[in-house]
Amino acid sequence: MCDIRILSVPSIYNTSEQDTSLQDYESKLDRLYGKKRAVTIQFANCEMRRVLDELGDDAILIPVDNYHFKTTVMKRTGPRFQKWLYTYGINAKILSPPDVINKFRSNLHVQLHLLQERYDTEELRMEPPTGIRVYEE
Secondary structure (H helix, E strand, C coil): CCCCCCCCCCCCCCCCHHHHCHHHHHHHHHHHHCCEEEEEEEEEHHHHHHHHHHHCCCCCCEECCCCEEEEEEEEECCHHHHHHHHCCHHHEEEEECHHHHHHHHHHHHHHHHHHHHHHCCCCCCCCCCCCCCCCCC
């Protein structure tokens, strides 16, 4: 890296005032990741620190019982939201809205089907893990 110099190449990014407005940026995010929605999620108490790290210390956490709390978050409910929620495994459950629950379930079924196709052989058969509690609505 001895011969470093500035080239007179135009930027690939459009930096005009029109394209950098917050409203344009929000609409691009909406198209990519879905609109922000109020989503109520129940978590196991053992996840409280992680949830506060993600949402901030000013998040409102409401006790559900001795083992769970719930919170309502404004999140884009696209693939990134679902990946984030997957990281909590059985320690998280979407309570509302119903269309987000249905989309999450649908994606879980697709993933399960793909995994079963991939690993459902005589040598390597997927068995359901024992002791896992599945939430049913």
